[in-house]
Amino acid sequence: MNTKTSVLVSESSIGDTLRDLLGKLLENGEIDSVFALRETRQKGRYCYSLITDPTLIREALPFHPVMPVQGARALSEMTITEPFGRPVAALLRPCEIRAFVENVKQSQGSLENIFIISCTCPGVIPASKLLGEDREDVLANHGGNIRNACRTCTGFIPGPQADMTVLLASDEPHDGTVIYLNTDRAVEIAGKLDSLSRETGKPAAELTSGISEAREKSLKDLMRDIPAPADGLQSLVSLFAACIGCRGCREACPLCSCVLCDYETARTLHSPELVRSEAKRKGSVRVPAGTLQFQLGRLMHISPSCTACGQCSDVCPVDIPVSDIFIRAANLVQESLDYAPGRDTDDTPPMATYLEKELLDITD
Amino acid sequence: MNSIIVDFLEKALVSDYVSSVLVPSGGPDNTFPWTLISDVSALAMAEPVPPVMYVQGAKALASFTQSMTEGKLLAVMRPCEARAAVELSKLEQIDLDNIILLTMDCPGAVPLKEYRRDAGIQPDISIPETIRPLCRQCTEFTSAGDLCLAMHGGLREVLPLTPAGQELLDSLGMKAEPDTSAWIEWASSLKAEREAVSTENRKSLKKAYSGLEGLVEVFSGCISCRSCRTVCPICYCRLCFIDMKDRRCPASAHLENSRSSGAARVMSGTLLFHIGRMAHMSLSCVSCGMCEDACPSDIPVGRLVSMVSAGTTAVFNYSAGSDPEDPLPLNTFRLEELHEYED
Numbered sequence: 001m002n003t004k005t006s007v008l009v010s011e012s013s014i015g016d017t018l019r020d021l022l023g024k025l026l027e028n029g030e031i032d033s034v035f036a037l038r039e040t041r042q043k044g045r046y047c048y049s050l051i052t053d054p055t056l057i058r059e060a061l062p063f064h065p066v067m068p069v070q071g072a073r074a075l076s077e078m079t080i081t082e083p084f085g086r087p088v089a090a091l092l093r094p095c096e097i098r099a100f101v102e103n104v105k106q107s108q109g110s111l112e113n114i115f116i117i118s119c120t121c122p123g124v125i126p127a128s129k130l131l132g133e134d135r136e137d138v139l140a141n142h143g144g145n146i147r148n149a150c151r152t153c154t155g156f157i158p159g160p161q162a163d164m165t166v167l168l169a170s171d172e173p174h175d176g177t178v179i180y181l182n183t184d185r186a187v188e189i190a191g192k193l194d195s196l197s198r199e200t201g202k203p204a205a206e207l208t209s210g211i212s213e214a215r216e217k218s219l220k221d222l223m224r225d226i227p228a229p230a231d232g233l234q235s236l237v238s239l240f241a242a243c244i245g246c247r248g249c250r251e252a253c254p255l256c257s258c259v260l261c262d263y264e265t266a267r268t269l270h271s272p273e274l275v276r277s278e279a280k281r282k283g284s285v286r287v288p289a290g291t292l293q294f295q296l297g298r299l300m301h302i303s304p305s306c307t308a309c310g311q312c313s314d315v316c317p318v319d320i321p322v323s324d325i326f327i328r329a330a331n332l333v334q335e336s337l338d339y340a341p342g343r344d345t346d347d348t349p350p351m352a353t354y355l356e357k358e359l360l361d362i363t364d
Numbered sequence: 365m366n367s368i369i370v371d372f373l374e375k376a377l378v379s380d381y382v383s384s385v386l387v388p389s390g391g392p393d394n395t396f397p398w399t400l401i402s403d404v405s406a407l408a409m410a411e412p413v414p415p416v417m418y419v420q421g422a423k424a425l426a427s428f429t430q431s432m433t434e435g436k437l438l439a440v441m442r443p444c445e446a447r448a449a450v451e452l453s454k455l456e457q458i459d460l461d462n463i464i465l466l467t468m469d470c471p472g473a474v475p476l477k478e479y480r481r482d483a484g485i486q487p488d489i490s491i492p493e494t495i496r497p498l499c500r501q502c503t504e505f506t507s508a509g510d511l512c513l514a515m516h517g518g519l520r521e522v523l524p525l526t527p528a529g530q531e532l533l534d535s536l537g538m539k540a541e542p543d544t545s546a547w548i549e550w551a552s553s554l555k556a557e558r559e560a561v562s563t564e565n566r567k568s569l570k571k572a573y574s575g576l577e578g579l580v581e582v583f584s585g586c587i588s589c590r591s592c593r594t595v596c597p598i599c600y601c602r603l604c605f606i607d608m609k610d611r612r613c614p615a616s617a618h619l620e621n622s623r624s625s626g627a628a629r630v631m632s633g634t635l636l637f638h639i640g641r642m643a644h645m646s647l648s649c650v651s652c653g654m655c656e657d658a659c660p661s662d663i664p665v666g667r668l669v670s671m672v673s674a675g676t677t678a679v680f681n682y683s684a685g686s687d688p689e690d691p692l693p694l695n696t697f698r699l700e701e702l703h704e705y706e707d
């Protein structure tokens with residue numbers, strides 16, 4: 001059965017259609033809760049919420065163009081110790097799904113009972129751009145304001161883990177709502193929603209080839225323009241010159257899940273004696289030491305699984321293009337490892353492959 | 365101001381009374397990294413009072429001074445940074461024994477994000493809009509540490525504040541005994557002005573975000589990046605209470621929360637984190653504003669901690685960083701407790 005091109009359509013807007021759909025699913029007990037964005041009590045500030053009351057679904061903002069917290073990070077927090085016991089519908093962007101799949105592979109969460117509704121993603125606006133009074137204008141000019149990471153994102157069509165995909169970004173503007181039913185579960189659920197009509201449609205890839213081309217081109221530009229460690233340390237030193245060491249990039253990254261970062265351990269921290277003797281030897285040293293060590297170390301740890309979400313750049317208070325640097329390195333590393341984060345739950349992460357091999361070596 | 369300090373540092377370094385100097389230097393891209401200098405020629409790059417605060421000076425100092433055995437270090441920093449250094453010495457993170465702290469009449473610092481957008485902005489003590497909200501209400505803008513460069517009341521003079529400071533001046537043969545009355549007058553009148561501003565600001569902050577409901581509102585935009593904690597000189601815990609395993613909030617707990625109100629915020633622990641941090645910081649917060657500068661969500665987190673701190677320190681009759689001999693209230697308890705067990 002080719003479910004890929006089986007779609008639900010509605011004349012109403014995407015937000016209304018989804019809220020209606022989610023409300024019904026909550027009411028008829030098909031799902032138990034909804035994981036979606038809401039605006040907080042302060043204008044222009046958003047948070048992920050777990051909604052259980054069908055009447056509060058009206059507050060959900062499906063695919064509002066902002067990512068206050070990477071969705072995978074929030075889902076991981078909830079499912080690291082136990083999976084959801086009853087079905088939850090999670091509205092996630094493609095990079096959030098990829099990151100969560102990586103979390104699951106690294107035992108940092110569970111996909112059990114999570115019904116994923118995703119979208120062909122037009123990108124999100126940096127959260128800081130929505131803090132000002134001009135937020136309506138910023139939202140209106142969505143395309144001109146999206147993150148760098150989104151501009152270069154070629155993975156904007158969700159992977160096989162998405163049960164439903166809403167056609168959000170498309171080459172031709174379209175009225176109403178088109179929802180792809182990607183899995184049997186989605187088809188089953190769709191069967192219970194009589195207000196939406198079933199049709200067959202063109203695959204999402206066909207309707208977004210223009211966007212895909214533009215993104216490929218931006219990614220190529222990024223690969224050309226952004227320095228990598230191999231280009232020599234100097235360019236990285238100046239890129240990270242303004243780094244205040246807040247580690248927000250690490251805290252926000254859905255893949256940095258170490259409880260104690262390697263770059264805060266006795267192994268990597270510079271001893272006071274070393275710092276002082278270096279100052280004596282060289283005449284002067286920058287303190288606190290280890291800014292670049294942290295960045296390069298994180299780059300090494302994360303580049304095999306970086307899902308190019310851009311969250312790290314988003315939180316950086318001094319606007320260092322952190323994700324540009326990570327995305328460039330990730331592209332090179334992932335290509336050489338033939339690894340695509342989030343592609344398949346059964347793909348073994350590169351590190352784990354080595355681990356297995358090591359075990360075999362020892363048992364031989 | 366910069367050149368007077370650089371001259372002073374040079375004299376001190378050449379004299380061999382101090383063997384190294386900690387001072388911000390001009391870096392690439394309008395940055396001012398802290399540099400530990402032992403060679404006089406490296407002073408050429410020194411920018412002792414940069415327009416912004418990238419890294420809190422006490423944090424930089426603590427990264428290499430847990431124990432100080434060889435030689436004296438002269439560190440130049442803003443008053444709030446020097447006060448944080450004093451706090452950190454009480455918390456056994458800095459060994460101040462061989463460290464001399466030089467401060468100045470602080471002009472304040474430009475908000476970091478504004479400065480990154482426009483590096484032309486310079487802090488001007490007489491134009492509050494050019495400096496950070498916490499600087500505008502800062503009442504301890506001068507005379508911290510062992511020595512202070514006075515730049516007002518007709519002075520351009522390094523004044524000793526402690527015996528250690530006096531000893532350095534003596535060894536450099538700097539004997540001037542200037543008339544400080546006009547400077548003291550300047551400082552007390554600015555202090556009075558700032559005290560009024562700070563009382564007013566704290567009042568309106570309290571009013572705007574009163575009680576638990578108010579805190580929920582003000583922190584609703586918090587994205588849990590924990591930058592405020594990481595950049596705070598006083599938050600030195602290796603493992604923060606909020607990251608302990610039993611604080612993990614599983615799906616079932618989130619669902620329970622959600623059922624009670626219909627919808628619950630995910631990324632739990634935001635409020636617990638902030639209230640906990642306020643409690644931990646409230647005795648030692650030096651109101652330096654670094655946390656607020658780092659917050660990507662523009663939450664007035666420094667003003668809030670500082671407000672809570674003003675209350676707590678009043679209760680304990682304690683003032684963060686002002687006197688190295690004044691023990692931290694909790695440390696006193698600790699000692700008393702020890703003695704109780706001895707009895």
Ligand code: SF4
Nearest residue numbers: 253306307309310312
């Ligand atoms: S490194 Fe940055 S872009 Fe990559 S997954 Fe982490 S937050 Fe996203």
Ligand code: SF4
Nearest residue numbers: 243244246247249316
């Ligand atoms: S978020 Fe920016 S300033 Fe903070 S540690 Fe990362 S790169 Fe440095």
Ligand code: SF4
Nearest residue numbers: 443444470472499502
């Ligand atoms: S809070 Fe501002 S004005 Fe006060 S000492 Fe610090 S930098 Fe100077």
Ligand code: SF4
Nearest residue numbers: 596649650652653655
């Ligand atoms: S809580 Fe904020 S204002 Fe207070 S000492 Fe820490 S960084 Fe400075």
Ligand code: SF4
Nearest residue numbers: 586587589590592659
């Ligand atoms: S820096 Fe701001 S957003 Fe980050 S944890 Fe602190 S208050 Fe929240």
